[in-house]
Amino acid sequence: MIDKNSKSPxxxxxxxxxxxxxxxxxxxxxxxxxxxxxxxxRLGVSRHTVRQAIGNLVNQGYLYRIPGKGTFxxxxxxxxxxxxxxxxxxxxxxxxxxxxxxxxxxxxxxxSKSIANRLTIDEKNPVIKVRRIRKVDQLPLAYEMVFISQxxxxxxxxxxxxTSLLQFYEQEKDLKIGYASETVEAVLVTEKTAELLGLPLxxxxxxxxxxxxxxxGQQVHYxxxxxxxxxxxxxxxxxx
Numbered sequence: 001m002i003d004k005n006s007k008s009p010x011x012x013x014x015x016x017x018x019x020x021x022x023x024x025x026x027x028x029x030x031x032x033x034x035x036x037x038x039x040x041x042r043l044g045v046s047r048h049t050v051r052q053a054i055g056n057l058v059n060q061g062y063l064y065r066i067p068g069k070g071t072f073x074x075x076x077x078x079x080x081x082x083x084x085x086x087x088x089x090x091x092x093x094x095x096x097x098x099x100x101x102x103x104x105x106x107x108x109x110x111x112s113k114s115i116a117n118r119l120t121i122d123e124k125n126p127v128i129k130v131r132r133i134r135k136v137d138q139l140p141l142a143y144e145m146v147f148i149s150q151x152x153x154x155x156x157x158x159x160x161x162x163t164s165l166l167q168f169y170e171q172e173k174d175l176k177i178g179y180a181s182e183t184v185e186a187v188l189v190t191e192k193t194a195e196l197l198g199l200p201l202x203x204x205x206x207x208x209x210x211x212x213x214x215x216x217g218q219q220v221h222y223x224x225x226x227x228x229x230x231x232x233x234x235x236x237x238x239x240x
Contacts, residue, residue: 002017011049011053011056014039014043015060017043018033018057018062019062027073030075032072033071059096061094061097062074062076076096076097085212087164087166087167089163089167092136097137100138101132101133101162102133102134102135103130103158104196105129105130106128106158106161108129109127110125111124115127115147115222118147118222119147119149121149125150126150128146128148129146129147130144131146140228141197142197142226142228143196143226144223144224144225144226146222148221149219149221152214152218152220153169153173169220177214177215177220178214178215178216178217179213179215180210180213181213182208182211183209184208186229187204187205187226188202189204205226206227206229206232207225208223208225209224210222
């Protein structure tokens, strides 16, 4: 369990052990983990080392603390939305996950009638179409198609398509993002998407359609995102 002769620091070994307990569901989501005393007795380590390991796991998004109650396992697949639009990149950074965007294609084309309707532009107006696989902790979590109005964003370098589009719009194009509208539905994976995400046929997916707007009401992009149904979930906090 803990090898005091290992070159790896004891606190790091504790972190990896706790992560393994979370992964195999021994330590359950939103349930209290053992106390410091239990860790000390079970692992034969110092209080300082336990506190360092637990603190690191809190900072990494594996655990959370409630004052007066203890430390609990955090649901790292749960995104909480509170009346504010956040990008997938921001969501993953918030819960401490490593995100890599793999660009499958980037094309400049004319908008079809269907895409023109979803982008609120005229048919055959120029758009940029981007297809991406979004890998989280090396697992293909989402397949995404984005259609960007070239009236708003004339060009998109491929290296920028591998980063956060929202960040690109705001920081490099100086666009003032106002709001987004989203629809969510449960679907079954098709053969093509199953292959891209490494899933068996008929696996459940969440299909999220997003329209992103500037603060003046102009639409920037239309996005379709297919998420693994067992690895992505979000909670909406809505005020009356």
